[in-house]
Amino acid sequence: MIDNFPFIAVIIFVGLGIYTLMFKKNLIKIAIGVCLIENGVNLFLITLGYKKGAVAPIYTQVPSGQSMVLPTPQALTLTSIVIGIATTALILSIAMMIYKHYSTLDTEQVRRLRG
């Protein structure tokens, strides 16, 4: 149980994100929920590649004879972080345009038609 503490942290992140997506109606809060789910997934990927007592996979002045952490999940997480930045920027820009047109951020009131 206590050995699996990083997985518990991952499900706390993802659970809070899904709670925000289900129950909140503000667009900024929905963007925060999407960010929380992204961070949970990134933490999960990094956690899967950890080896006990290992160092980072960089050969510059490393102590010799030490085992190394798996490098492939770290590379894919790097890709995932940049894609997360791009989608978050697009979500926030669309929220700003919605606020400019409707003068509100509530998803219930955005639904009505405006000429």
Add this chain to the structure above:
Amino acid sequence: MKQMSKIVRTITNLVYGFIIIFGFYVIVHGHLTPGGGFQGGAIVASAFALLLVSYGSLITKKFLKKDFLSIMESSGLTMFIVLAFLGLGITFFYNFLANIGGWFGNTPVIGPNPGDINTGGVIPLMNIAVGLEVLSALGVIVLLMASGAEFTKKKENS
């Protein structure tokens, strides 16, 4: 966005250059130390965001041109794709400069070593290309969102 107080502007003038130098250090040493193109580009873009917060978007637009940044972003992406195509004699994304001497072609000491910047083949060049792309992309995003917030606030007051 109004510009902030004189203390913030003085500290910004002191720190701004150092942040940009540190970002380019992280980009160029990407194949030896932790870091690389994405991380260094994000650091340089955070320097742009600091300038934008402390001086306001109206004054910052005179220093940072949006058209120049978007041209630099396109050239970074084009440089990356051209570097990928240059290895096409064998495969796409082939590392054609590694271990042959000359530019970035020294053979490194196998195992733990203090690091030599002249190794890595095509990887440092790709780091520089991706770093240029990421820093200008994030700079364009920050600039455009700041000017959009200006417009929204003006409409709110009227």
Add this chain to the structure above:
Amino acid sequence: MKKIIFGIAFILFFSFMVITAINMRPFGEPTFSEMDDYFIKNAQVETGANNVVTSIVFDYRGFDTLGEATVLFTAVVGIVALFRRVSR
């Protein structure tokens, strides 16, 4: 009514995730690592870079980086198109 259904679904999903996280394999012992052992052993010989993560990002898995750069470029194009000044 809608909130009650959503609450029950959320509690079911969250308890399922908790059970899965407790029953997962122990932290710190990866099961399969043949590919990563190959990368750690041979990346310095084949690409000449000290940083194994950078040599994976730009050499072994370059297509992922190409797609990621394209996604970033597309997001910037979308934001520029969203904030353009409409002259009328």
